[in-house]
Amino acid sequence: MTKKIIEKIAIFGAGGGGTSAAAHLSTLGFEVRLYSQDENALKPLQEIGGVEFDAPFGKGLAKLAMITSDAAAAMQNADLVMVVSPAHFHEKWISAAAPYLKENQILFVSPGHTLMLIPHILRSHGLKKPVFCETATLPYLCRRVGPTKCRISRVSDFMVFGGFPGIESERLYQIVKSVYPSIRLFSNVLETVFPYGNAIHHPPALLCNAGRVEATGGKFRHYFDGITPSVGRLIDAVDQERLTVAKALGAETMPFVELFYRMGYTTEEAKASGLAYEAFHRSEPDKWIPAPPKLDHRYFLEDVPYGHIIYSELGRLADVPTPTIDHIIHLASVALGKDLKADALTLEKMGLAGVTKEKFLSLIKNGFDD
Numbered sequence: 001m002t003k004k005i006i007e008k009i010a011i012f013g014a015g016g017g018g019t020s021a022a023a024h025l026s027t028l029g030f031e032v033r034l035y036s037q038d039e040n041a042l043k044p045l046q047e048i049g050g051v052e053f054d055a056p057f058g059k060g061l062a063k064l065a066m067i068t069s070d071a072a073a074a075m076q077n078a079d080l081v082m083v084v085s086p087a088h089f090h091e092k093w094i095s096a097a098a099p100y101l102k103e104n105q106i107l108f109v110s111p112g113h114t115l116m117l118i119p120h121i122l123r124s125h126g127l128k129k130p131v132f133c134e135t136a137t138l139p140y141l142c143r144r145v146g147p148t149k150c151r152i153s154r155v156s157d158f159m160v161f162g163g164f165p166g167i168e169s170e171r172l173y174q175i176v177k178s179v180y181p182s183i184r185l186f187s188n189v190l191e192t193v194f195p196y197g198n199a200i201h202h203p204p205a206l207l208c209n210a211g212r213v214e215a216t217g218g219k220f221r222h223y224f225d226g227i228t229p230s231v232g233r234l235i236d237a238v239d240q241e242r243l244t245v246a247k248a249l250g251a252e253t254m255p256f257v258e259l260f261y262r263m264g265y266t267t268e269e270a271k272a273s274g275l276a277y278e279a280f281h282r283s284e285p286d287k288w289i290p291a292p293p294k295l296d297h298r299y300f301l302e303d304v305p306y307g308h309i310i311y312s313e314l315g316r317l318a319d320v321p322t323p324t325i326d327h328i329i330h331l332a333s334v335a336l337g338k339d340l341k342a343d344a345l346t347l348e349k350m351g352l353a354g355v356t357k358e359k360f361l362s363l364i365k366n367g368f369d370d
Helices: 018-029 039-048 071-076 087-100 117-124 167-176 195-210 211-214 230-248 256-262 268-273 276-281 304-317 323-336 357-367
Strands: 008-012 031-035 051-056 056-062 066-068 081-082 108-111 132-135 141-144 149-157 159-164 183-185
Touching: 008 018, 008 071, 018 031, 018 051, 018 056, 018 141, 018 149, 031 071, 031 159, 039 051, 039 066, 051 132, 056 211, 066 071, 087 108, 087 117, 087 149, 108 167, 117 132, 132 167, 132 230, 159 167, 159 211, 167 357, 195 211, 195 230, 195 256, 195 304, 195 323, 230 256, 230 276, 230 304, 256 268, 256 276, 268 276, 304 323
Parallel strands: 008 031, 008 081, 031 066, 051 149, 081 108, 108 132, 159 183
Antiparallel strands: 051 056, 132 159, 141 149
């Protein structure tokens, strides 16, 4: 029997994405170790020895090899170390993994889209020539629906994949596709930043519906009721600025509506229209998703600091104006009463303050030489 490329997987993060990945990969025959620093979240799972799941591939209890708050134990002899968390928690998870990361282990972040933040963190832990890979989006449409259970509505059949440095992308792709065959190879982690779909549409839609959210506590359908033709035009304007920045940096990407279609969320007719409004109003998976109950929500707290702000930063690096994106950053901060730039994903936060466009693109492709 041929030995699997990947057999043992350590998953960092026990939220909806982490428990869904643990359940799914366990059912596929991988040895899965689930790690979290939150012992209260782990205890119910430890009591039943795994994760209960309700998914397109079945229902039941997925037994896990280990459920632990000990990072070293979770990572011991793991072939793949998979970080599954929102972007603003990457620093926490990568810092927990870094002391135990071995040269032969693959670090895979899903979703990633934090550009050079992860290499910066790894270098601060003494890993001078870091290597990792990521997808732009989570592999699942999912939620943790109880102390021991996750619900998976959809397993993605299209994920943009890239590696750092870019010269390692092909090698890493050949390994990770044995776990997730739906990944599609792109050149590098710059090309996984631009397909961050939530950052394109969540901030403008929430901003335009701020009064309605506060008045109703989010008791309306976020996409179907909240994205009207005028809100759709604002999303389209954000998308056009994102595409212009990507082109100026030589990064391959695609319009949001095409990405949304390729991920399986909307129809071919919507894709042909090229309009965000049509894409959401023809989206069955998103039709009944409720609006956030308050403005203090990840649609602002994650998708502005780790989406809009990095697009704005990259725009300045490429000498491309991003007026719509910049106005949304400012207005979202005012509406929330919080400076969303304060702890955002900036070039400075990635250790790249003052970097030139040429040096930045060289780092993305070739990595560090010191």
